[in-house]
Amino acid sequence: MTTATVVSAWEAFQAATGGIKRPETEADYETLRELLNDLTNRYNCNVEPYGSLFDLIATYMHDWELAHEPELKNLVATPQEMLAILMREHGVTQYQLDKEGVVNQGTLSRILKGERGISKALAKKLAERFGVKVELFI
Secondary structure, X not given: OOXXXXXXXXXXXXXXXXXXXXXXXXXXXXXXXXXXXXXXXXXXXXXXXXXXXXXXXXXXXXHHHHHHOHHHOOXXXXXXXXXXXXXXXXXXXXXXXXXXXXXXXXHHHHHHOOOXXXXXXXXXXXXXHHOOOHHHHO
């Protein structure tokens, strides 16, 4: 693979899709968020080529969030809060996670209320489902 090949393919991709770029406005950010949600709902972002696309979009979004939402720089959240945030951002319901076989809806409800912790086995499932590091849930 040569640089010229990569650049040529990237230019063709950008021209064909309207492009993926760093967000400059809140609307740009929302467009990326919708794209990322759709990507994670349709494809396994733990494998290529989807993983690389996920990483690119997530990096652009993260950079925007740090620049425009400074309170996120030092975000300290419990594993349950992280799960709730990811569910909200991905538009995933308790029912959906139950039907996908990730976690029983009753167990999930108790976790989100803080009545129960997240086991290591469940943390691995959740990390895979949301395409994040398992440490977020431990």
